[in-house]
Amino acid sequence: MKHLKILIYFIIILPGSLTARENDYIPVRFEKISESLYVIFGGHGANSGLFIGENGLIVIDPKMNQRAINEFFEKTALITKIPFRYIINTHSDPDHILGNRFFPPEYVTYIAHENCRREFTEPNWDGSQSEWKSPEYAPYFPTVTFRDKLDIYSGGKKIELRYFGIGHTSGDAVIYFPDEKTAFLGDQLVLGHKPGAHPYKGGNTFENVRTLERMLSALDAEKFVNGHVSEVLDRDTVRDYIADMRRIQSNIRAKITMGYTLIEIRNDYSDRMKMFVDNVYREITEKRDHN
DSSP: OOOHHHHHHHHHSSOOOSOOOOTTOOOEEEESSSEEEEEEEEESSSSSEEEEEEEEEEEEESHHHHHHHHHHHHHHHOOOOOOEEEOOOSSOHHHHHHGOOOSOTTTTTEEHHHHHHHHSSOTTTTOOGGGGGGGGGGGOOOEEEEEEEEEEEEETEEEEOOOOOOSSOOOEEEEEEETTTTEEEEEESSSSSOOOOGGGTTTTTHHHHHHHHHHHOOOOEEEEEEESSOOOOOOHHHHHHHEEEHHHHHHHHHHHHOOOOOHHHHSSGGGHHHHHHHHHOOOOOOOOSSO
């Protein structure tokens, strides 16, 4: 009966109005990693993950609006009838956490790094109050947090939640599936989107690079899922990304030493890179590069 209630909740009560832009909508697409693990691309929101465990489903960064989550539920129902059990947020950006609202909190457990949970209610980038201050959002906060590592066991499978340090924010979690050698990184590595850290959430580009290096040293992962590019990445791509970020940081440092202004430095980069350039410039000039 409990399983039936959850299924009815997912399929029936979510047909409401569509709130995000529809003209750029890309249908939700499941990519199979193994019999128990899928990456979900498309829809509105970040890339998601779905793990089919023996005692329940685990979702990583659920889709953020009604249309996308309905499509996700419908396609999940074609694969399995197992109920959802855990919702894991890689970090606190809206496109990674707003989907929490579409799961009944009486049936699922929300999990995140302890810093991520705190960042739910911290002010937005423009100083405005977080919508998560509203009482209506209270049921959808992480109720389980971790500091360095948390393991979830499902039958004979282990799922590792790891924290390697400051990155895109101060609370970025890596979700690692050892059997599939697949790691979900959130926005710690960003291709096909604007890379950068959120200083208002404690993020730092120099720490981000070092955190990714620690992650590669600690995990034997062969596949990596980031928040926004619609393909699964390999180790060489992660290494190349780290090398590119280090090269840009070194170039910006050299230009600062030569007396270039931020505006002059920004002119050397595409619009996609300007956020990253701004962050690096401020971290160096404000002595937050930790070198």
